[in-house]
Amino acid sequence: MASEAATPGSPPARTEIIGIVGAGRMGRGIATSFALAGHKVRLLDLRQREEADFARLSRQARDDIARDVDFLREAGLVDAATAASVLADVTIARAAQAPALLADCDLIFEAVPETLPAKADAFAAIGAHARAQALIASTTSTIDAETLAAMVPDPGRFMNAHWLNPAHLVPLVEVSPASSSDAALVEKLCAMLRSIGKVPVVCRSSPGYIVPRIQALAMNEAARLVEEGVASAQDVDTAIRVGFGFRFAVLGLLEFIDWGGGDILFHASQYLSGTLDPRRFAAPEVVARNMASGRNGMREGKGFYDYAGVDLGAYRAGRLSEFLALLRHRDMMPVIRGPQE
Known part of the structure; x- marks a missing residue:
């Protein structure tokens, strides 16, 4: 009999720190989702940029997040104080800050462009700086989880989590473990997603997912x-x-x-x-x-x-x-x- 795949759960007992490697549209949407739920977010850009170029990227990212949160405020879903705290809870940082910021994260999403070299660079940085207990997830919509798991130190803590744009509004997240993924950690990621109002579904690694x-x-x-x-x-x-x-x-x-x-x-x-x-x-x-x-x-x-x-x-x-x-x-x-x- 058909039923909803999941329902939003209660907030976790502690506020996790969320790392997002990749400051493009998907990374910004995921950052907004977690910040709206009360989490601290580290949004990291790993590209080597001139100072002015990074400042422009940072401003664009913050403007995009502010616009999405302001829309929710105008719709009566958040008040002005909450909107301000969401923006304050998102830190936008560049590659040089990755070692310190990633070391604090409980969950790290890779959200860089859909090429294997870009993914490899991102996972190299995550592997070098993430703490041993951190969950690691890609957000790819095309590359199978098995291919990416090989890029991650300790692949048992890795899985894919494909979000749909606009990520801060669409409830669905397609979670796809690799064969090496720890089943208990897959459920932990699903529980974290439910806690922010998302509806995770689990599918095996397959091109295109669902x-x-x-x-x-x-x-x-x-x-x-x-x-x-x-x-x-x-x-x-x-x-x-x-x-x-x-x-x-x-x-x-x-x-x-x-x-x-x-x-x-x-x-x-x-x-x-x-x-x-x-x-x-x-x-x-x-x-x-x-x-x-x-x-x-x-x-x-x-x-x-x-x-x-x-x-x-x-x-x-x-x-x-x-x-x-x-x-x-x-x-x-x-x-x-x-x-x-």
């Missing part, structure tokens, strides 16, 4: 629709926002298969693979296996999820209530006539 892999297929297909003249860019995006997006903000993709029936997906995939592209639209083997074993979803009591003992009426009503709440929020409720005269 969201980037699904997202790449969807974005490429949207671009093909425009390329083939099926619809305008505006109409494709409208269809995604008010159709696709609404449904999958409430139901997960696999939950949705169970909701409608795996056999429906199978037959739709057969038609699309026969008329458009046999490789791109073919259903995976698991869909055919589920059909053969009578696991088509809710109507058969099992699919990707097991619905044994589930009150399906209450389950449907709960999901539809969430859907209605989104429609009301977006002022997109259907027109409903009043009483007849």
Whole structure:
């Protein structure tokens, strides 16, 4: 039965010090997330820069964080005092300060550009200066955790943690251990993420992890629709926002298969693979296996999820209530006539 992957926990007993190596957009978003939750953050830029260049980078980073926090203040989520303390809790530093600052950190994220040389340089610095008990995580969306683990001294404390932009708002963090990762430390990282309101999911090391892999297929297909003249860019995006997006903000993709029936997906995939592209639209083997074993979803009591003992009426009503709440929020409720005269 589908449920939320996690819920925010209570704040940790002590305030951890968070190190972030890489002061770009992702590093700034992660810094904001932890500072909002009351943690001290060390945001480190490891590039060798002239003083004026670093001053400009530091100013840009601080302006970006201030802008995001000010937006939350205007939305009524933080007060002025909290906003000021968030900015005060983020230290932006250059490479020369790394030895002293990294030595104090309990958790260190690598957030440098997505190239192996940049990652190797970052992990060399982290390995040289991090204390033995510190957790170490990359934030890569593309490079598998096994490759990066080899760059980290004591790889048992390493794992990947892929955040989605804007990192200070999107709840999801995809945590991907390497084969060498200590399972207890993976759960420790997940607990720390939950404590700041994030929803971690754990997946094995695989190119694209979860969201980037699904997202790449969807974005490429949207671009093909425009390329083939099926619809305008505006109409494709409208269809995604008010159709696709609404449904999958409430139901997960696999939950949705169970909701409608795996056999429906199978037959739709057969038609699309026969008329458009046999490789791109073919259903995976698991869909055919589920059909053969009578696991088509809710109507058969099992699919990707097991619905044994589930009150399906209450389950449907709960999901539809969430859907209605989104429609009301977006002022997109259907027109409903009043009483007849």
